[in-house]
Amino acid sequence: MTWRVHVRILPRAGLLDPQGQAVEHALAALRFPEASNVHVGKAIALDVAAPSAAEAEARVRTMCDRLLANPVTEDFEIAVEAGNAG
């Protein structure tokens, strides 16, 4: 099975996020006062061959620990879409 996996990476909570602040200020300037707590991160999408969704997620978690995210500065979430056979 091949699984489409999405990794969402955001600056670690509590760490200064100047990009998020800049975007928040710009939204305020555009009269979106209802927007707050803005953070800018990155999204990574990949196909993963694995026998189950749980194993695909476990592999991607290892990828995050080793390369995709920096544990000092970033938090991440993994979402696995329905898989395709073959």
Next chain:
Amino acid sequence: MMRVAVVRFPGSNCEPEACRAIERAGGEAFYVWHRDSSLQGAEAVLLPGGFSYGDYLRSGAIARFSPIMDAIRQHAAAGGPVLGICNGFQILCEAGLLPGALVRNAALKYLSRPVDVRIERTDTPFTSAYAADELIRIPIGHGDGRYVASEAVLDELERNRRVVLRYAGSPGTDFPANPNGSLRDIAGVCSAEGNVVGMMPHPERLADPVLGSDAGHRVFVSLVSSGSLTPDS
């Protein structure tokens, strides 16, 4: 004569300046390609600045897996001197050879300017030729220079005198005390044993009096004369 390997990655910069600075201090410098696996008998290693792999993903995140990094890890574990300048500092942090990380400057701008830094530790292979608490003015050139680490790590660094360089600012100038928002004004740190040092400023860019100052020269003088200072290995 101290033989120093200067590691080249795709996107390195200032590596000729680093070689010239080492040679001017009386050492011998040669390039090692990042895909090599041997340091060719070097007694010290310098990771230069630049934008290895285009800073893709995170600065230094991909360079840390280059084949030469295994040899550098072994060299460092044996007590050999390793200096990371700018992108080299980022790579050493990503590789886990130094604690913490370097993220986007607080003002979101690339900074290319002189800064004043205080030499807070002189018993390293790269700072022994400076006086304790000496202020020097050397350039920075980075977009991702804000040093961050957990409070526990920062406290450990302070307690064990592992902050080597700190942004100091200068009365009477417009030099920012802290140009990039680094926690505790940290500009450079070292490993627990002191032999691995990372710094964001570029001493190699100001190491010859023809440029108007050679404030960075003694980083390389320190290294070339560090044979007797190399930690036990």
